[in-house]
Amino acid sequence: MKLSELGEFGFIRRLRQQVSDGPGVRLGIGDDCAALELPPGELLLTTTDLLIEQVHFRRDWTDPRSLGRKSVAVNISDIAAMGGTPRHLFLGLGIPAATEAEELEAFMAGFIEAAAEYGAALVGGDTCRSAGPLLISVTAQGSVPAEELVRRGGARPGDAIYVSGTLGDSALALDRLLAGAEPDPWLARRHHDPTARSGLGRALAAARLPSAMIDLSDGLLADLGHVLEASGVGARVELGLVPLSPAFRAALAAAPGLVELALAGGEDYELLFTLDPRHEPQLQRLAAEVGVPLTRVGRIVSPEEGLQILDLQGHPYRPTRLGFNHFQPGA
Ligand code: ADP
Ligand code: MG
Numbered sequence: 001m002k003l004s005e006l007g008e009f010g011f012i013r014r015l016r017q018q019v020s021d022g023p024g025v026r027l028g029i030g031d032d033c034a035a036l037e038l039p040p041g042e043l044l045l046t047t048t049d050l051l052i053e054q055v056h057f058r059r060d061w062t063d064p065r066s067l068g069r070k071s072v073a074v075n076i077s078d079i080a081a082m083g084g085t086p087r088h089l090f091l092g093l094g095i096p097a098a099t100e101a102e103e104l105e106a107f108m109a110g111f112i113e114a115a116a117e118y119g120a121a122l123v124g125g126d127t128c129r130s131a132g133p134l135l136i137s138v139t140a141q142g143s144v145p146a147e148e149l150v151r152r153g154g155a156r157p158g159d160a161i162y163v164s165g166t167l168g169d170s171a172l173a174l175d176r177l178l179a180g181a182e183p184d185p186w187l188a189r190r191h192h193d194p195t196a197r198s199g200l201g202r203a204l205a206a207a208r209l210p211s212a213m214i215d216l217s218d219g220l221l222a223d224l225g226h227v228l229e230a231s232g233v234g235a236r237v238e239l240g241l242v243p244l245s246p247a248f249r250a251a252l253a254a255a256p257g258l259v260e261l262a263l264a265g266g267e268d269y270e271l272l273f274t275l276d277p278r279h280e281p282q283l284q285r286l287a288a289e290v291g292v293p294l295t296r297v298g299r300i301v302s303p304e305e306g307l308q309i310l311d312l313q314g315h316p317y318r319p320t321r322l323g324f325n326h327f328q329p330g331a
Pocket of ligand 1: 012031032034125
């Protein structure tokens, strides 16, 4: 069935049947607005991300269920980076009229499934026809106790710089797809179905450990650069410390230049944070509890030193690119 037969209201009706309201949802889908409650005393966090066909994804490379899951994860990742608890999601869809209803159902199933995994409820949105590509706009809301909010601007010289998980996997999968090759299935999942580090971000904030935090969506160097700018500091990153997956290492052995993907690739959706090194023992205990590997990749230094990357011999390393930037030529 084509979406044109189901219609906007048919689609919304079906959606409403599939969605269950979470805690704090007085009114979800179905009225002019959602009416929502937050835990008393907590700040409301709100973030939006656009995903546009041919710019962010290709429908021939990804399955619709993964696309639904990824649309949730990339937004929840921003809530995690502030130390928040994810609560509400809003979904704007611009849908080409020729879209199969089954494709949309699979997208929604992935979206709703991922939302449930992060404990967030879909509470509203908008659905329109698109005269061009498929357009997905997700807004996520979360909350955080005011004193636990983690920003980009708190890094201080001497702080250790940590990242979660492994870097470059998603970019390596994309690199393979762009070359017309089939990526390793594990790498492909890191690209098409990333996991937001929601539990980790919340646990770090609740323990008041990070001095600054950001999620890695545009690549380590670009996103660390945002922290440095906001904090007014510099950083020294050691290439040899950057955590790489076995699949990434295998590819790297054949093509050493791929290391750039771990520095500037983007779409890792891991967390980067800084902390006073005196808190590192506490951090190790937290990492074990949460079950997410955390790796120190460098140190915050004075602003005059800027951002330095040291290669395995301790010599300055010059990356050829710094990260993803939409309006750069060649993006
Ligand atoms: P309005 O015209 O008042 O904006 P709509 O008919 O567009 O209302 O939407 C009806 C209800 O369905 C609203 O609660 C809206 O938030 C919800 N809704 C519409 N599209 C979506 C969507 N893609 N995802 C989630 N909720 C949606
Ligand atoms: Mg509307």
